[in-house]
Amino acid sequence: MKSLWNEEEALLYTDPVSMRAYTSRLLGQSEDLVLHGGGNTSVKHTKKDIFGEPVETLFVKGSGHDLRTIRENGFSPTRLELLKRLAALDSLSDIDMMRELKSAQLDPAAPAPSVEALLHAIIPFKYVDHTHADSVVAISNTPNGPELIRSIYGERALILDYEMPGFLLSKQVHQATKDLNWEHCEAIILLHHGVFTFDDDAKRSYEKMIAIVSEAEDFLKAQKAWDAPVAKNGNCEVDAVELAGLRKAVMDKKGGPLVARFSSDRFVELPDLELATRGPITPDHVLHTKRIAMVCTGDHKADVEAYAQEYEAYFERNKEDDLVCLDKAPRWAVWKGKGRFVFAPNGKRLRVISDIIDHTTKAIQWGEVLGGWRALSEKEIFDLEYWELEQAKLKRKKAAGELEGTVALVTGAASGIGRATVNELLSAGACVVGVDLCDSVKDLATTPSYVGLVCDVRDSEAIKETLKSAVLHFGGVDILVSNAGIFPPSQKIEDLSDADWDLSMQVNLNAHFYLLRSAIPYLKHGHNPSVVFIGSKNVRAPGPGVSSYSVAKAGLNQLARVATMELAPYGIRVNSLHPDAVFDTGIWTDEVLEGRAAKYSMTVEDYKRRNLLKKPVSSDEVATAVRIFAGGSLSSSTGAHLSIDGGNERTV
Template sequence: MPTGLPPIPGETELDRLVARSRLFGADPTLVLFGGGNTSSKILERDHLGNERWVLRIKGTGSDLRTIEARHFAGLWLDDLQPLRERDTLTDEEMLAYLSRCLVEADAPRPSIETLLHGFLPALHVDHVHADAICALANAPDPIAAVREALGDDIAVAPYVRPGFALAKVVTEFADSRAVVLAHHGLVTWGDTHEESYRLTLELVAKAQDYLEAHGSDIFEVALGSGPAPEQFLAQLRGRLSRERRQVLGVDPSQRAVAGRSDVDVVAAVRSTPDHMLRIGPRTAVIDADGDIDAQVTAYEEDYRAYHDAEAVEGTPMQSALPKVMLVPNVGGIAAGPDAGTARLRLELAAHTHAATAATLDSFGGSSWLTPAQVWEFEYWPLELYKLTFAPPPAELAGTVVLVTGAASGIGRDVAVDLARRGAHLAIADLNAEGLAETLALLPPGRAVAVDGDLTDRVVVDGLVSAAVEAWGGVDAVVFNAGIAATGNLVDVDEAEWRHSLEVNLTSHFTLTKRVWSILEHQGIGASLVYISSKNAFAPGAGFGPYSVAKAGLVQLAKIAALEGGKHGIRANVVNPDAIFAGSKLWSDELRKERADAHGVAISELEAFYAKRSLLGRAVTGPDVAEAVAFLVSDRSRTTTGCVLTVDGGVPAAFPR
């Protein structure tokens, strides 16, 4: 039993409620991602200066980990009390009623469990979905399990969907020390913040001790990371991305659960409301060596049958695809429109799977809600409202793009632009320092970086592996790495010539070849964007090693387009010219050389290039990024084998 904990800090009662809530939020074995809620009844003054009791309760859509005072809604407690006399109240009536009890009109929508908190007489009430409590709450006989594990003074409320009805049920148990909600979680209360908080800790610890004494040892839930078979991931991601692209997260720490002989039973038992809401009726079990397409299709058919059987007529079906999978020998895998969502689902499932395994190990079986009850929860508008706080998906959500030469110039501009459009990135460059700077400009958790020389096949291999490991596959590659290489043919030595071809052409062939099998296994098409140059069509004297390689790159793209068409792989070229800002290509030496070649002063070189174009304006990195984004996205889905100029208009370099 936890003893000697310090008092919960804070100057006001509301401050202390915030501090108490964050203590819950900090412990993922108690609550996850917006789950659970807390409240305090506080004496406040109304607009006439009268002292009145106010229920301060967590607003829907906030998270206990990061909650602040403004995330709590205040409701006049004496306005809530008359509802206790009612026998029924629909969700709509409840929402309308609660909105009229608000102290501040612009408060967040109060938790759906507001009445449960309001009807209990205690000053402080806490509600969590703790793993160990959920393990008891899904035992074959939850009442017997709770009595044995937690004692006679802890009541068990039968499963009722949260809202008015559950509030009425829980009120009947107000004389007990706390209430376990069957198939749901725990409600504790107390006259002080400490009393309620510590009672939660005490009961969760007791539940854990009991489960451990009865053969379960799974309450070490910590996500891991590590490689999974590449071909399998690419196939799975492709199958899950036919409607819209998704990224995958892999958690090897769930290998033990995935390897259980009763994994199908674990996958079918949903032990918390959060799981039903965010993951659905069950986890899929996928055999990595089996037919991926057939296994996902079978899951979809099951889901469709469940929806057809249980849905209120006219309710549109959500995606039937599995969101979380258990894969023997691999672990847990989750899919989502972005890495954060996949990670959230993975973590939620890790807790649910662990709690379910504990139920099965400690009690030899489980009880569970009927499919009708699960559907009623999964499609409950009041809970789905929580999910509306997520921003709408960005244009390139779920899209994975490799960008080479990303440490500066065009590559950096392209990477930043693609990330802004929602893409997940694997960026590479020889310049580790510049690459780290670019990485720092990208949203955390949405990019991985590989530094190294792309003329080295090991580096190319590592870049593709890093993308597949991080996101499950690849949708596009921006072949941008390059170096300037100058000199008249008579002067260029052979080593310099070969080096230019290696960097500016052959490394792009190697990467094309390496990524190709991933793209084929995914089977959802892809976009290859080769950054060539105006020089490919309008070369300059003394610029041979560079111009020849860039011309070869255009041809490489055309061949990739020819060979990729039947797989939906598009290949296109962007031909920029004279981009100076942030470019490493334009060394002082090159500036001098080109200035001499054109007979202008070095200081006038940029203006010279800008003026010689038809549009007479300078070309920038973001201009190239715009063209790349178009070619990466489905907006260009019928374009392949094309050269798009971004050069201000240079007639000699018109594509032909």
């Protein structure tokens, strides 16, 4: 492992807290050290209170902040002496500890201090760094792990057995370090958990961490374990409809929507996939991945039921007091020769779990070379999963978005109604696949809940491949928004060429048929599946000069009506929106606007306000209607046709 310290960059940070934030970000840049909020850091510094009096303060990473991106405001300033006194108590519940930590804060607006704040407080150095280094923890997760760790570090590191984070861990370290000669101690290694390094200099504390972890990596290399993990991307393939069916089985057990992701991981080509059922790298990963993976056989319903029964038995074996069992659905699965699958409530968590499993499968294979992967005991992992602090977090969890866990696919997504719909569905919590002929569709959003795919919707084979890619990325399709379209220049029928007629039919009718036909197998496995067609006012009130557009939209209307009847037995709803006067879309070029206004002997401005309400309709208004039809509010509505046109005297 290489140090990322940059002397020139470090000169920019002139106070201890900004320097602490800088070296924390250096740690956070390596996923082999910390993943998605893991690890924590601190600095001890004197801060003046409101009376101008100096207060010895521990600035410790705040809850909810990520070392990869943390800034000064991500640290919680707490009274150091109070933390030391708390650590010296004989007993303290973790709930009481968190209350005392909150009361010790010097800034009530700061994030809650890390649960390991007491441990940071009792280490007598200015800077303290803590990571969950894969290599160190993986070595400890083997039959002879403690002995191997001691053989690597000797007396240079204080090596401690696993203890629950929080007060118990700080108490363990407090007791173990009473007679410790700190000057001869380079690190504290917590078996099955991670590494602490410390120094009065930020650079030295950071580089001690790099050195300690590098020694573990060198050991793995010497044992021929480092190169043992098979490549992440193998030749595994899974039928996308099969994945949608697997997701459906998991959702049914969860009792709500989940997104899913397929990975072509050669881990599933190993002889014994029972390896995936031996436990996580570190216990805190159980909060994301659950204790073990589900091993698939191909009978999805039976596999999920077996997993759920085992989870319930695990809960019954280990529960205490009045604990309530969490949901029994798996968070990841392996299928021999097929691939690896991850399930999550939203796009962000999907990425988190996927990254954790990448590191887990690698570490498991290291452990196998060293004598066998042996994670912590079932009871110790259970205690972390059902820890009172984690249970309290669940109670404080923000309400999920209306569409969280669902997957939407939107065509014509790069502009206008399509783009507005992408944003609206993302804001409601959905994972969204944007599809468009324009490359800019890839860059509509940076959230892990979005992916943009380039596709010519006139190509039925391209549509099939696009749907497959979407399903492999997010697990299925629950919401299909068929929006792509063109509005051709105004032409009388006698002047209309075959090519112009055919182009309108291809984009405004055929493409919608291709999309629906190819999406139906996925929608059958969807959660509250819904199709929303973007039609037009022209279905009921066509105008002169737009025969090819009006005929295509009328055909689309009939397609929607027939689909409503055919798909209702599968619980798939089909509804249509008929906008008009939506001039903030790509189809309304200056040329088209001028041509349509001329047909009615109007100015462009008068043409824009020709409806009963005398107002244009925005793409956002149409997108809102899409969200309402796609969500649960109208779950009994199918075959509906809603005008969003400001009112038209020809159709009222």
